[in-house]
Amino acid sequence: MHAFVFVTPQAHQHNVRFHVKANVHVDDLSDAHAAAARIAAKAHEAFADGVNFDLESPLADASVVQKYTDLVRETASLLRQKNAASLVTVDVPWSPANVDGRSYDWAGLADAVDYLFVMAYDMRSQIWDECTASANSPPAQVEMGLQQYFKLGIQPVKLVLGLPWYAYDYSCVEVDVKDNFCGIDRVPFRGAPCSDAAGRQRPLMDVYTILLDSSNATRPMLDSLLVSKSFFYSAPSPPSSSPVSHEAHMVWFDDADTLRTKYSVARTLDLGGIGMWNIDCISYSDGRQQPMTAAMLEALREYRSDLFDPGRGVRAIHR
Amino acid sequence: MEEAFQTRVSHVVFMGMGEPLMNMKNVVRAIRDLNERVGIGERHITVSTVGVPNQLRRLAELRLGAVAVVLWLAATSSSFEREAWGHVLHEHTHTVGEAGRVRRNCPCADARLCEPVSSGAAKVVYGFAVDGSAPHPTILDELTDISVFNEETDEAMCAVRSKENHPHNRNGPRSFIARSACICVYTRAHSILIQSCTHSCLLPRRRISTMSASM
Numbered sequence: 289m290h291a292f293v294f295v296t297p298q299a300h301q302h303n304v305r306f307h308v309k310a311n312v313h314v315d316d317l318s319d320a321h322a323a324a325a326r327i328a329a330k331a332h333e334a335f336a337d338g339v340n341f342d343l344e345s346p347l348a349d350a351s352v353v354q355k356y357t358d359l360v361r362e363t364a365s366l367l368r369q370k371n372a373a374s375l376v377t378v379d380v381p382w383s384p385a386n387v388d389g390r391s392y393d394w395a396g397l398a399d400a401v402d403y404l405f406v407m408a409y410d411m412r413s414q415i416w417d418e419c420t421a422s423a424n425s426p427p428a429q430v431e432m433g434l435q436q437y438f439k440l441g442i443q444p445v446k447l448v449l450g451l452p453w454y455a456y457d458y459s460c461v462e463v464d465v466k467d468n469f470c471g472i473d474r475v476p477f478r479g480a481p482c483s484d485a486a487g488r489q490r491p492l493m494d495v496y497t498i499l500l501d502s503s504n505a506t507r508p509m510l511d512s513l514l515v516s517k518s519f520f521y522s523a524p525s526p527p528s529s530s531p532v533s534h535e536a537h538m539v540w541f542d543d544a545d546t547l548r549t550k551y552s553v554a555r556t557l558d559l560g561g562i563g564m565w566n567i568d569c570i571s572y573s574d575g576r577q578q579p580m581t582a583a584m585l586e587a588l589r590e591y592r593s594d595l596f597d598p599g600r601g602v603r604a605i606h607r
Numbered sequence: 608m609e610e611a612f613q614t615r616v617s618h619v620v621f622m623g624m625g626e627p628l629m630n631m632k633n634v635v636r637a638i639r640d641l642n643e644r645v646g647i648g649e650r651h652i653t654v655s656t657v658g659v660p661n662q663l664r665r666l667a668e669l670r671l672g673a674v675a676v677v678l679w680l681a682a683t684s685s686s687f688e689r690e691a692w693g694h695v696l697h698e699h700t701h702t703v704g705e706a707g708r709v710r711r712n713c714p715c716a717d718a719r720l721c722e723p724v725s726s727g728a729a730k731v732v733y734g735f736a737v738d739g740s741a742p743h744p745t746i747l748d749e750l751t752d753i754s755v756f757n758e759e760t761d762e763a764m765c766a767v768r769s770k771e772n773h774p775h776n777r778n779g780p781r782s783f784i785a786r787s788a789c790i791c792v793y794t795r796a797h798s799i800l801i802q803s804c805t806h807s808c809l810l811p812r813r814r815i816s817t818m819s820a821s822m
Contacts, residue, residue: 304747305724306767307754333710335721335764340735340754371723375752377733405733448733561731567753568736572743581745588732588749 305337305375312343312359317352320359328366331374338375339363340405346389346478357393361400376401377448382408382425383433384440389478398442403560406434408550409452414480421458421470421487421538423516425451427550434557448561449554453569453584455495455541458487463536465506465520470538491569492584495541496577508541515546544583551591562591618718619647622655628662635666715765724768741766 308331316323331339341360347353360378367374378401381387384394398404408430412422430449437447462471477483498521499505505521518540525535542550554562570584571577608616619641621627627634634654641647656663713721728751736742739757747753747767755763 303724303728304750304767305752306760306764307752308760309754309756334760335713336760337724338752338754342756373723373725377754403731403733448731450733559730561733561751563731563733563752564735566735566737566756567742567746567750568738572745585745585749592730592732592749 306335307331307338307340307375307377308334308336310339310341310363312341312356314343314345314347314352317347317355317359320355320362324359324362324366327363328370331367332370337371337373338377338402339367340377340379341401342379343392344379344381344388344390347392353391353393354396357396357400360397364400375403377403377405379407379450380404380437381433382406382411382430384436385433388413394437395440395442398437398446402446403448404437404442404446405448405450405563406437407450407565408433409450409454409565410484412456412484414477415482415484416480419472419474419482419486421456421460421472421518421540423511423514423518423540424454424456424484425542425550426514426516427553428513430550431553431557434553434559444558445560447559448563449550449559450563450565451547451550452542453492453547453564453566455490455492455539456484456487457490457494457537457539460520460536460538463520463538465536468509468511468518470520470536490539492541492543492580493569493571493574493577495539496571496580498539500576510545515549517541517543517546543580544587547584548587548590551587555591555594562588616645617647618651618653620653620655626657626659627654628656628659628666631662631665714761715769717769720765720768736763739763 310327311330312323312327327339341363343356347356360376364374364376367376378397380392380394380397381390384391394404409425411425411429434444434447434449438444458470458472460470461473463469472482472486474481475483475486477485499508499519502521502523506519508517508519510517518538520536520538522534522536525533551562553559570581572581621634621637638649638652638654641652642649654666712718715721731751732749733752733754734746734750736753736755737757739755739759740762742753742763753763753767757763
């Protein structure tokens with residue numbers, strides 16, 4: 289038998305934390321203790337640095353609301369027993385004011401975890417006035433929601449501003465391009481007569497594909513009040529809706545320009561950070577979209593470079 | 608070893624020295640010494656064993672922190688034997704696993720990629736991914752955190768922790784690669800080349816066959 293030893297250099301890990309989702313359903317709250325153990329075990333098996341909770345259902349009463357907070361708190365405690373640096377986040381709506389019927393214990397959740405990820409999008413999930421296509425994430429409304437969280441005693445550093453990297457593509461039942469008007473189907477949602485469910489969520493890369501390929505797309509216009517962009521295009525109607533052969537669509541989207549303004553809200557209010565749903569919405573391989581993708585990444589870099597301590601932050605690691 | 612190779616030893620695997628569980632007293636003493644005197648974390652110590660039921664139970668009962676046990680099931684084992692080992696392993700996992708000590712092996716090419724990350728970032732840039740595959744390295748450059756909304760997370764996890772090794776990024780920045788060492792011992796038994804490493808720093812197959820021919 290022969291034996292020898294040799295040494296080879298290895299690449300060091302780099303500093304992006306990796307998280308898994310908690311997969312919580314309302315039914316799990318009947319035994320929060322068991323659910324916490326299951327989630328902690330899942331994170332451990334996945335070699336994750338943390339867990340993200342994304343319950344988005346209305347909860348029946350105060351006792352169920354309390355159970356959700358207990359579940360989150362217990363999971364965080366189990367994870368921190370194994371790794372004190374575990375990072376736990378909970379996704380919350382753009383405002384704590386009963387959005388889509390969600391009235392959770394926001395302050396209790398904020399206390400239990402590292403960050404609340406504020407989903408500052410789908411802000412037309414409940415349309416109470418005119419059924420029209422409009423912006424997904426207008427910053428004035430975003431800021432109003434954030435202020436409501438502050439009023440509950442939640443520290444700004446506990447909030448991560450989550451922004452959309454996707455668009456809403458609405459089919460217009462009534463259209464006036466000059467007036468930037470697109471009336472949409474009445475699709476009710478949790479009590480509201482209309483909702484953005486009338487539209488289709490599309491990744492930003494689809495928007496650029498339409499703009500690059502469609503011969504009839506209008507030039508994207510910036511709505512300076514809503515800090516969002518929109519354009520019209522027409523596409524063949526679904527087969528069921530004949531005899532109409534084409535229908536008008538209005539697309540509302542965010543790009544590097546509008547997101548840059550929204551990232552600066554997080555900076556101004558000194559929030560705990562920014563985030564996005566989701567990173568797979570932009571194209572990393574399509575050469576035609578390379579300038580748009582580069583601009584999206586540059587906007588993130590600008591946010592970071594203004595904030596991170598060069599001595600110990602990500603700049604020091606990645607640059 | 609650290610003196611000989613001028614580099615820090617971070618992981619230890621007990622293997623290639625005869626069945627460690629048949630030398631329990633000394634192995635346990637060595638584990639404690641490595642942990643307490645040399646400063647190698649229990650999570651970085653692995654005992655590779657063919658599986659000796661009573662000894663495995665004893666090791667579990669000693670509750671040596673996070674020491675992992677790798678059980679080798681010989682391909683030639685009968686189904687009866689495999690079933691018997693299954694019971695023992697289950698018992699061991701149950702005993703030690705209560706404290707979350709035993710889990711599957713790291714699925715990444717380099718086992719250190721499964722270790723927790725401490726970001727050091729003052730603020731977060733938190734990205735969700737819906738695709739469980741490896742995220743593109745250019746986006747990883749801009750994030751502090753990534754949350755994968757997919758039940759298949761291994762590929763993403765290994766890539767997230769190992770940007771420099773990413774296939775998209777072969778020409779990427781190398782300046783932050785730590786020159787830590789991976790120590791492998793190669794032994795030849797019959798016609799099989801056995802590779803034992805301090806962690807999973809496996810060589811490309813071609814290189815191993817070249818070595819095998821020269822041994």
